[in-house]
Amino acid sequence: MSKNAATEKLAPNHHQLTEEQRQLVDRIMAFTKQQLTTKQTPAVFTITGDCGTGKSVILSQLFYELQQAAHATEPPLAQMQNYFLVNHPEVLKVYKEMAETEAHVLKKNFLRPTSFINQMQKQHQQADVVVIDEAHLLLSQPDHYNNFYGQNQLEEILKVSRVVICVFDFHQVIQTKNYWDENLLQRIVAPYKHESYHLTHQFRMTASPALIDWIDAFSRGKLQPLPKTARAHYDFRIYADAESMRRAIVTRNQAVGLSRIVATTGYPSTLDGGKHYINETGGFRMPWDQYNYTATPWAEIPATINEVGSIYTCQGFDLNYVGLILSPLLYLDQTDQRIKVDLSKKTNNEMLKRRKDITDPQLFTQMQHQIILNSVNVLLKRGIHGAYLYAHDPALQQALLTSYQKIQ
CATH class of the missing domain: 3.40.50.300 (P-loop containing nucleotide triphosphate hydrolases)
Structure with missing residues (x-):
């Protein structure tokens, strides 16, 4: 492209x-x-x-x-x-x-x-x-x-x-x-x-309907076994460390372009014009995306291969390959095997800012949880030809890897 x-x-x-x-x-x-x-x-x-x-x-x-x-x-x-x-x-x-x-x-x-x-x-x-x-x-x-x-x-x-x-x-x-x-x-x-x-018809992703259904369930908090067709006509992968995933995305970007690393909120960042880094396993260290003052969309600027994209720069865009880091906000509750949100680890207060018209605390908390899960859905569906996934939470990461190994 x-x-x-x-x-x-x-x-x-x-x-x-x-x-x-x-x-x-x-x-x-x-x-x-x-x-x-x-x-x-x-x-x-x-x-x-x-x-x-x-x-x-x-x-x-x-x-x-x-x-x-x-x-x-x-x-x-x-x-x-x-x-x-x-x-x-x-x-x-x-x-x-x-x-x-x-x-x-x-x-x-x-x-x-x-x-x-x-x-x-x-x-x-x-x-x-x-x-x-x-x-x-x-x-x-x-x-x-x-x-x-x-x-x-x-x-x-x-x-x-x-x-x-x-x-x-x-x-x-x-x-x-x-x-x-x-x-x-x-x-x-x-x-x-x-x-x-x-x-209803999916145009962006070349993934199988079963994998699309899996992503939809995942973004509702349900961790299901990966379908056998997860890699059929689509390059879907789970990585054990973020740095290996980054290298794979760089290789894809060199080959076909428009391949980027993205992450859900949950890593420190402020709008002060400075660089704020995400540090993860395997020696991964990359800065969040910077505010884009140019007329060119963030994803189409070559230098952004060296940044981590956010929902603010990637929503609405097609990438050829996407590598998604699930932040510390998201974890696997092993009592019911559901993916949940730990709001005590939120870093983007503007994204989850309180509303005066919603006075029920439980309802507002549910809204905040769903917004984080929505961002997973949006970011994981950016890739036309492939999506790579890594989770910060050890239990969630291990569950994903175990499921992935069964379809290899």
Whole structure:
């Protein structure tokens, strides 16, 4: 894959939609035309699906077609003012880069949600069609640090839009300030005309369905025996030490590119501009990813082979091979053989920050645990051709190795 692999994946001229994807784009276009014609707005269309089910590809194609229609003469889509929103700064870079190559798709069409909301409110404007990728990253509480003073970003977007099309994956919720579940989404869209569609087919990983199921169970805390097909058409490995895994990822990166080491939170790190190292078995010592001030996504910068990626730099991106370190936060409870979260070892307070609207301590603790497990799911599914895994917790590591040896 080339340096601009992420852009090529999303650019409409570089992919061919499946029949299901084509039908879904056509259905959303028809939904949009109907709502704009009948003026039953605001209206909402939601797409749900797990990591790798092609959600972003569909949105990219959809927005391209909306922009072509906006520059034509046929109503009701002609002369529409459309926007594409994404709350992930690294993913936003990809979309802006793509905009340079597509007719009528401009960089100014792509915004962070807060920028869009503030712009519309300040100018007393209403957008026609708003497409939101990674909508599970929308803020669901005020965040003054990010200049958002409302209660929920989706609610605010609906107030200044005629039609909203958004993607949700509840298994990719990775911060309490962005916490979403199905009940919250349904409550917000209930007053409006609403349609939805659920995607199930896995496009990113070449792994067997049985291994995908194993990863899904693993990210829910269930440690099951590895399926016999874990390595069928997919390079899945468990490593006894982190340094051996790092060397294997470097070798893969030299051969095919876009191969990176990533880790779950649970190692010391602060936003002070300095380097904060992860030290693990086998002499492993690497710094966390640095804030990326460039226009190039973190995963596509060659030098980041010498950094450990986080959920903040890797969510939403395809890698050829991923090597995941499970931090001290995650451990195997040998009484019930479940993977659990030790919150006493948390190092990212912002990720698990308390919410004033959730007063039940037990409920909030469950939310924090699920957010950490969600991050495992997201990071482990980054690799198209392979995923390598190492766990800091000795009991979990031994259980993984024992299961792995049985399928060798």
